[in-house]
Amino acid sequence: MRLLPILFLLLFVTPISAEERGRDCLACHQKDSANRQLLASDHAGKLGCADCHGADHVAIDQGKSHVSVDVCGRCHAQQLEEHRKSRHGMGLHAGWGCTRNEKGRDKQECTFCHQQGDSQPISTVQCARFITQTSEMGQIGCNRCHMIENSCGSCHGNHLTAAKIVQDPMVCAKCHMGPDHPQWEAWQTSQHGTLFQSLGMPDAPGCQTCHMPQGTHNVSGGLTAPPSGKPYAQLKAEEQRTKMLDLCQNCHARSFAARDLLNADAVRLQTLSLVDEARRIIRDLDDRGLLDPQPRNRVEHPQRGPELVLDGAMLYEDISHIESLFFRLNKYAAAKTFKGAYHQNPDYTHWYGNAEVKLLLNDIKGEANRLRERGVPVTISQEEPQYEMALEVLQRRHTRGELSAEDYAEKKRQVLELILQ
């Protein structure tokens, strides 16, 4: 029994064996940045190249030998467990879809979802926006962030171990930025961010202070608004809020922080209600066949077919102009409004967010007017189809759950009465 730890030491820890195992690599890679960084890291003398990369040089050279989180998890088991419980480890395979049958796909992508030699995918969640991209855009534009699920190097760098890197909010900025979720930008110019940049820790919080307390790798603690857009159940939401306030209290009166986050909650709901207003306008146009082009006359949605999609699976391509405006309102401006609010940033909340949501709502209403006027000549000239459309719209709204059985029956009765007049 006492031999086991010794064997372990021989296998993983003793400098000699590491050098031995790395010997073949170093013949060529001695001067590489990878080797230089490894030797300057906490892994120096403990790990050799093959320990993480394996020994199949052909595979490595073709990029087919990805160092997965499991490789790091061999030694860093707790961190891997926390990572897997968080959005970094769970929800982010939302970025993946099986692309086996997509034209022009590169098979080397397989290992992102499948363990080698196992056809069972780690995840079945698919992202319509990923599926519609070219392989190269998918790799640069999607995978480079979403690969965090299976790559510790996303944050830590591939051969570095300096804590400085992962304690710097810049490491988060790589992905948590841009039109759809500018968390870094919102933090950077908030009271928290500006103080952090003047004074540094511990006088002001960086990303890690609030989202990775005590160095946990579960980055999702304290978040009450899940990425799906659907709220947590009341109990879960309260638990999460309590976790966050426990952190706020390190610097602020709990009552002050609670008020602030409640304000952000309200801003989130108010914003989602504006998003819903815009969504209803477009859905109604679709119900009446007034979109230009109509969903049935364009490239099909890869998952839903010839249907209007305005939820999380919405695409930004092959849609009509009014949907294009909605995409910007929902995915960009609304997200900025409430992410800005939760990060205490007035300009993201108000100008990049709220003002843009409302400006785009004007634009959507104007375009909806145009589409309705454009549609009128068709329906006015043939009186009966108008009633048929009214009945169809009512039925669709009932099917979507927007009209109760009673309301549907009553409204249907009214329309039929008009026809029989």
Add this chain to the structure above:
Amino acid sequence: MRLLPILFLLLFVTPISAEERGRDCLACHQKDSANRQLLASDHAGKLGCADCHGADHVAIDQGKSHVSVDVCGRCHAQQLEEHRKSRHGMGLHAGWGCTRNEKGRDKQECTFCHQQGDSQPISTVQCARFITQTSEMGQIGCNRCHMIENSCGSCHGNHLTAAKIVQDPMVCAKCHMGPDHPQWEAWQTSQHGTLFQSLGMPDAPGCQTCHMPQGTHNVSGGLTAPPSGKPYAQLKAEEQRTKMLDLCQNCHARSFAARDLLNADAVRLQTLSLVDEARRIIRDLDDRGLLDPQPRNRVEHPQRGPELVLDGAMLYEDISHIESLFFRLNKYAAAKTFKGAYHQNPDYTHWYGNAEVKLLLNDIKGEANRLRERGVPVTISQEEPQYEMALEVLQRRHTRGELSAEDYAEKKRQVLELILQ
């Protein structure tokens, strides 16, 4: 008489009394960030919690006991006086309107405008955009910046006194950024800003170098373009320019700096003339009843009623698409053009500013064409109303001062002649 200063010392300065007065608070707040920061600050041993926050713990806990600029002014009288003379202290209550009668308002906002126990507001200036927001958006999106009028902590941090914080341009970035006035972004990537970030002071200027010379808290010295959009009188403008050039001269030949600022003046006027071109197009559409929807058919402006508003009180919500384009042109792109120019930033002046102004002007002209064509069928089919409209448009332009009495009479005569033909 000699007792007074001694009493003052006993009350405010001696370490013992401060601790005594803070004793009740520290029982709970000893480990708070606020206390930690206070003890590390220049106020340590001089001020206790109750000196600034008062002793009404219930009020403090409910956020009703805001530490106003008057509290700080007890010791920092000169800074308060300078602050009040500047835009930070004067014009910024533009961000406030009395919200007493707005639905769902929180009464705790009152102390931002009213001294406690005094119904007379400090200011009567109102901001239409603030009034139309929800209470929560107003607090996060508006007040967090505009509260600077009554909060030294906006810049200094609430319990910190480190000069480092307020000498860092990041402290200004919190508010002076974003689509409507990206002063920080424009400075950051200007010759001044990039050198500052490489070399730091005194080789390159930060915000404070030019806008707070010798540490003055009057941040408005040297500004020739007031926020109202209306220019200063000639004499005042010259005085202000002289102040700025005196500062420029610390680094630059005065003639060089003067030329540079004159160029920016010209860019500002050229840009405002493009804004006016766009404004005239939309006003003319409104005169002819061609906006969609027309002001009388939508939510009223809270201050002006069912009227087209294209000036500083313009809203970004419940307006037509063409006004939405104008808002972006005027409030965002035009502001970037000349603020970019005054901060010597080529990309903000040209691409974020000038190019966007002109692109939006194309869009406005295109939409105006569409609205005119849309309106034509109505007026062409009934010949006389066209003349009536022409007469009404002339009258409105005369009322707005765009047509002199003579020109109005002459043009009216021409239209009447056409009718009588």
Add this chain to the structure above:
Amino acid sequence: MRLLPILFLLLFVTPISAEERGRDCLACHQKDSANRQLLASDHAGKLGCADCHGADHVAIDQGKSHVSVDVCGRCHAQQLEEHRKSRHGMGLHAGWGCTRNEKGRDKQECTFCHQQGDSQPISTVQCARFITQTSEMGQIGCNRCHMIENSCGSCHGNHLTAAKIVQDPMVCAKCHMGPDHPQWEAWQTSQHGTLFQSLGMPDAPGCQTCHMPQGTHNVSGGLTAPPSGKPYAQLKAEEQRTKMLDLCQNCHARSFAARDLLNADAVRLQTLSLVDEARRIIRDLDDRGLLDPQPRNRVEHPQRGPELVLDGAMLYEDISHIESLFFRLNKYAAAKTFKGAYHQNPDYTHWYGNAEVKLLLNDIKGEANRLRERGVPVTISQEEPQYEMALEVLQRRHTRGELSAEDYAEKKRQVLELILQ
């Protein structure tokens, strides 16, 4: 013969003569930042004011005595030669056009293109966007970046010589930022940029690491996508790629870096193909006379006259709404997509780039539909002009090289057959 170097020393290098020559200036400029910086620089005691600025104080004061690259080249010949071979020194006079005959131009601009006393311009390349600007916008918005061709001070600062300035990516940010080429922003939040900001050199690369290896002033080594939009010949492109990979290899496996850049190449081509799709839609509308307004009814292009211009000489002013959308797609969003990809930035590649290209393509298609529908009543009511237009469109496409002689003949035959039916 041996006297020459000594004369040179006397003239340029000995401290005494420098002070002597600067004496007249220092009487007034002793306390100037310029003098302070000069004395702290490597030029201290070696160069006096007049050595660079000349002795004509009137000209200097009027800004007519620009310190050209030739002045610096007297001592820094190799750097000047490298600079002139690069885009900084060659292609950037694209920013200039002879403005002699433009109304309101300031003659002091002449020396940017002409050596003093020489009417032959250094360059004849002209930029339509520059020509259409006011003199002041041209100076602030265009020249402040494009003057790099003739100004070492653009990067080095005018009187500073600290290497720190020009090794900092911020020095590049001044120009390489913004909606049209956000290289700095893309780098800043890439893996490279974020590591650079945490660890600094040499653990992560800044702009200079890859674009100015060994301090070369030819910044264009390794670039395979020239600014003109037209690709390099195969051989040249391969040479350039080899140069870049030699640099990548300092840190990365060559095979990894090569794959990454090939992906970016693919993204660039895919993006340019979307740009072409949009361009064809608008060109077709123009062929059919459906643009609103048509090119012949608006301000003429300064170089091409009353013609639709959608290439590198495209203006952003006095164009129709659909062209306005195309300008944003082509000049902003497409550029972000592939510059983002080459700088390994997922958010610029995907969200600021690809998603925006595709959203704008929706908008362009929607507007094209509207313009086609708007145009239909005119052509449907007169049947024959439709055929005439079809023939004209075919001819234009043939002239542009989009239709071979055979295809043109065949399609023409088909149309004529329809007419004769």
